[in-house]
Structures are given as structure tokens and as C-alpha cells.
Amino acid sequence: MIELQKNDTEKYLLLAVRLPGMGAYETEKSLDELAALAETAGAEEVGRLIQRLDRFDPNTYLGEGKVLEAAQILEETEATGVLCDDELSPAQMRGLSEKLGCKVIDRTILILDIFAAHAKTNEGKLQVELAQLKYRASHLSGLGTSLSRQGGGIGTRGPGETKLESDKRAIRTKIGRLARRVKEMEQVRDVGRKQRVRNRVPVAAIVGYTNAGKSTLLGRLSGAEVFAKDMLFATLDPLTRKCRIPVPGEEGVTDYLTGPEVLLTDTVGFINKLPHQLIDAFRSTLEEAKYADLLIHVADASDPDLDKHLAVVYDTLADLGASDKPVLTVWNKTDLIPEETELHDPKAFRTLRISAKTGTGMEGLYAALAAMIRENAD
Ligand SMILES: Nc1nc2c(ncn2[C@@H]2O[C@H](COP(=O)(O)OP(=O)(O)OP(=O)(O)O)[C@@H](O)[C@H]2O)c(=O)[nH]1
Ligand SMILES: [Mg+2]
Known part of the structure; x- marks a missing residue:
């Protein structure tokens, strides 16, 4: 029997670093959860790579040898990209996507993406947008090559990419504006709470x-x-x-x-x-x-x-x-x-x-x- 493959499903290789003090079981469980998150976002796991390190590689998250191994698996499985179980720094984001030439998604982007897809009320949407912009503001230098917003998929939901967003100052302004609106909604929520206390x-x-x-x-x-x-x-x-x-x-x-x-x-x-x-x-x-x-x-x-x-x-x-x-x-x-x-x-x-x-x-x-x-x- 031939298994039909939905071709719009993104496929990811899961990557994790096992730091000193972390058990093998713990790392594996964290990856299970990452896979569940990926599934919630409509993506699929093609495999996982775990490396024991004393610390995250500052430039590529995993060490050099493992990155090569990842590249090979990516090629064999024709995966969309890699999904890292931690939040990457801009340098790691850039380094890894340069080495692998594919989409690099970290745990934070993935969770933000799910939140963006699930938020329904105005308040929820604003809160997610604010969180996404904050992430982008702190990762501007790393996101360039990794997340081209063409083609959709993880990391592309939520606020759209505009030319302005490559401008740090514009992002800051937008964050300020959104934060104020979220604050206003908080005040409405506060009034609601006070009312409940009164009642x-x-x-x-x-x-x-x-x-x-x-x-x-x-x-x-x-x-x-x-x-x-x-x-x-x-x-x-x-x-x-x-x-x-x-x-x-x-x-x-x-x-x-x-x-x-x-x-x-x-x-x-x-x-x-x-x-x-x-x-x-x-x-x-x-x-x-x-x-x-x-x-x-x-x-x-x-x-x-x-x-x-x-x-x-x-x-x-x-x-x-x-x-x-x-x-x-x-x-x-x-x-x-x-x-x-x-x-x-x-x-x-x-x-x-x-x-x-x-x-x-x-x-x-x-x-x-x-x-x-x-x-x-x-
Ligand atoms: N077998 C079983 N399944 C349950 C039970 N309670 C909830 N579920 C299932 O567990 C899943 C999650 O339930 P939700 O109520 O959405 O869980 P939640 O805590 O609100 O989840 P989030 O809003 O995603 O954080 C659903 O598929 C439910 O049908 C239960 O008592 N037994
Ligand atoms: Mg719920």
C-alpha cells in the first residue's frame, strides 16, 4: 500500500542538546513534547538528533560534527528544516541556517506560531503579536536567511513581514503602540475583576x-x-x-x-x-x-x-x-x-x-x- 503524503505538511528534523545534569530520559521527553508542539502546528517529525555538550555551541547550537550529520539527514529525508528544542540566539540562528541552508525554527518561534494560529479574540491576537514582535526585535540579525516569509508554514503566521520590520526602530515603535493597547485591555479586564469582587x-x-x-x-x-x-x-x-x-x-x-x-x-x-x-x-x-x-x-x-x-x-x-x-x-x-x-x-x-x-x-x-x-x- 502506498501511503499518501499530504504535500503541504512541513517536515522537521528535531535537534536537542543534552547539557550536564540533564538525563537522557528528560531530553527525550522534552523532544516528545517538541514533536507534539510541531504536530499541533501542522508539521511532522522526520527524526531527531541529540548531542551531549557542556554548553550550547554559541555559533551553531550543536557542534560541528552533528551539524554535518543533520545536513545529511535533511537531504535524505527532504525535510523542510530543523526544529531546535531551545530558544536560539541570533548568532546560532544565523550560523545554523547558513550551514544547513534550510529553515531553522526554535522552540519559541514554534510556540509563538501556535499561539498566533489559536488566538481568537482581539486581546489574544494583540498579545501574540506583541510577543512575536518582541522575539523579532531581539533576533533581527538572525532571522534574515532563515525565515523568508514565502511559502507559509511555521514562523510565518501572525504579523506579516513588511519592509518596515527590518527596521529596528520601526519595530520598537510598533511594540510600544501594541504594549499600550494591551495595557488598555488589561484595564478593562481589571474593571471586570473589580466588579466581580463587588458582586x-x-x-x-x-x-x-x-x-x-x-x-x-x-x-x-x-x-x-x-x-x-x-x-x-x-x-x-x-x-x-x-x-x-x-x-x-x-x-x-x-x-x-x-x-x-x-x-x-x-x-x-x-x-x-x-x-x-x-x-x-x-x-x-x-x-x-x-x-x-x-x-x-x-x-x-x-x-x-x-x-x-x-x-x-x-x-x-x-x-x-x-x-x-x-x-x-x-x-x-x-x-x-x-x-x-x-x-x-x-x-x-x-x-x-x-x-x-x-x-x-x-x-x-x-x-x-x-x-x-x-x-x-x-
Ligand atoms: N480520556 C479522557 N480524555 C480527556 C478527559 N478530559 C479531557 N480529555 C481530552 O483531552 C484533550 C484535551 O482537553 P482540553 O479540555 O482541550 O484540555 P485543556 O487543558 O483545555 O488544553 P489547552 O487549552 O490546550 O491547554 C481533549 O481531547 C479532551 O477530549 C478525560 O477525563 N478522559
Ligand atoms: Mg483549553
Whole structure:
């Protein structure tokens, strides 16, 4: 059988450096995630090359020998280019694309590209554009040969290439203008937040690693249609829904009318090495967690890297100044794991097991939420 190949799919060779202190498994897992990101962006992996180095090569990311090896694989596989698992410096970007004569994409460009493709609201689009411009401003000298904007694909979505953008000053001006507009939108968001505080409806932010099931859970809790998809960063625009928590009523009948009300906010997923340009630009969106009364932390219990993801989530929460919030960790996707699997989150106030997809464990979640809201009100 001949496998039909969609010819508009970009194919990439994945490159990673394993620095001292990094395990082989860790490097491999990081590349798995890079491959998942590539897939989300509509690209495909043709292979991977990992090199152990004491430090990144300042000119070509990988060392000379490995770059030659990469060139050979690129030729054999007719790949579009290489995808590096770290953010490259302008010099590395330039050096590598000169040596390989192909497209060079780094982890940051890839994530920015996915964000650009997924942003839907004006605020989201502006935030991504700002992050992309910041990246370009700091990489002007490196991007020239690598990302010609002809032909489309990764690195070409978002703000278009104009002659002006080769002019650093013009970019700076544009960044200033965008930053001001993002700031204005932040103020609108602030007003919204203050209003919520005045209305005294408690706010729970649903946080967690990307693809953990946050949007699916919001959909289930609020009964509303919420966009959920098996891809990374499906959600970029936080969505808030009011919901009343059903509580056990008399004679075992569920009471849907008198339980506490809560505002549930879906948020952007976290990921390892989330580009700092995005954290800056999305700060107000990400900070939904900081202004919430409590956090519902959704963790994909079926993911083999669960522990690592927990660490990333708590690190990111600390960066955002949201470490002091009470956390309810829900182990999601338990329909995919054996019942006896042990799960630990010492940082959580409470933990429980659910499946947002099948609805298992929702009563427990309602009870825990109602209790936390009551405690919070006291
Ligand atoms: N088997 C199983 N799949 C689930 C469960 N919950 C969510 N999923 C699936 O996991 C994928 C990701 O779900 P989302 O709700 O989009 O995840 P998210 O955390 O909002 O992801 P981002 O917005 O991309 O960060 C989807 O394909 C869901 O159908 C679950 O309990 N069990
Ligand atoms: Mg989502």
C-alpha cells in the first residue's frame, strides 16, 4: 500500500542538546513534547538528533560534527528544516541556517506560531503579536536567511513581514503602540475583576498543564459548549462562566437551585520553557490565577510525565504570584489509568479523582468546591 503524503505538511528534523545534569530520559521527553508542539502546528517529525555538550555551541547550537550529520539527514529525508528544542540566539540562528541552508525554527518561534494560529479574540491576537514582535526585535540579525516569509508554514503566521520590520526602530515603535493597547485591555479586564469582587461571587481559576482537560472540565461544570481539543494550547482566551454548584438536597435529591455560585475561569495552559515573551504579553491573561479566590488545578493523571508537569505548574504559579491560593487538584483522565495508581500532590489543599470526559467523580468535585467556597467566605 502506498501511503499518501499530504504535500503541504512541513517536515522537521528535531535537534536537542543534552547539557550536564540533564538525563537522557528528560531530553527525550522534552523532544516528545517538541514533536507534539510541531504536530499541533501542522508539521511532522522526520527524526531527531541529540548531542551531549557542556554548553550550547554559541555559533551553531550543536557542534560541528552533528551539524554535518543533520545536513545529511535533511537531504535524505527532504525535510523542510530543523526544529531546535531551545530558544536560539541570533548568532546560532544565523550560523545554523547558513550551514544547513534550510529553515531553522526554535522552540519559541514554534510556540509563538501556535499561539498566533489559536488566538481568537482581539486581546489574544494583540498579545501574540506583541510577543512575536518582541522575539523579532531581539533576533533581527538572525532571522534574515532563515525565515523568508514565502511559502507559509511555521514562523510565518501572525504579523506579516513588511519592509518596515527590518527596521529596528520601526519595530520598537510598533511594540510600544501594541504594549499600550494591551495595557488598555488589561484595564478593562481589571474593571471586570473589580466588579466581580463587588458582586462577591467567588472566582475559581482552572489552571494546569496544556492539554490536561481544563476546558473539558469547564464545559462539564458549566454545562456550556467550551472549545476543547487534543492539541497543545487550544485555549488562549480565558473564558469565564458563572455556575451554581449542585448540592445534596433532601431525600437524596440533588438541589440545583440553592448551592453556592461561583465564577469559573478557563486559562491558558502552562508548558515547560514557556517563552518569556509570551509570559510578558499574556501576563494579564495568565494572572487570572492571581486574582482568583481558589484554583482548580487540572492534572492529566494518565500522562507519564505527571510529576514534571506538576512542578512546571507550581513554578509558573509562583512566577505569577499565585502561590498563596488554595489549590484543589483534580486528577483528570482517570478513565485511562488503573484504579490503584498512586497519585500525590503535597502542595494541594485537597485532591480528588475525576474524568471530565465521562463525568466520573463530579459529585465529589461539587462537594469539595462547595466546601472550599464556604471556607473562603468565612
Ligand atoms: N480520556 C479522557 N480524555 C480527556 C478527559 N478530559 C479531557 N480529555 C481530552 O483531552 C484533550 C484535551 O482537553 P482540553 O479540555 O482541550 O484540555 P485543556 O487543558 O483545555 O488544553 P489547552 O487549552 O490546550 O491547554 C481533549 O481531547 C479532551 O477530549 C478525560 O477525563 N478522559
Ligand atoms: Mg483549553
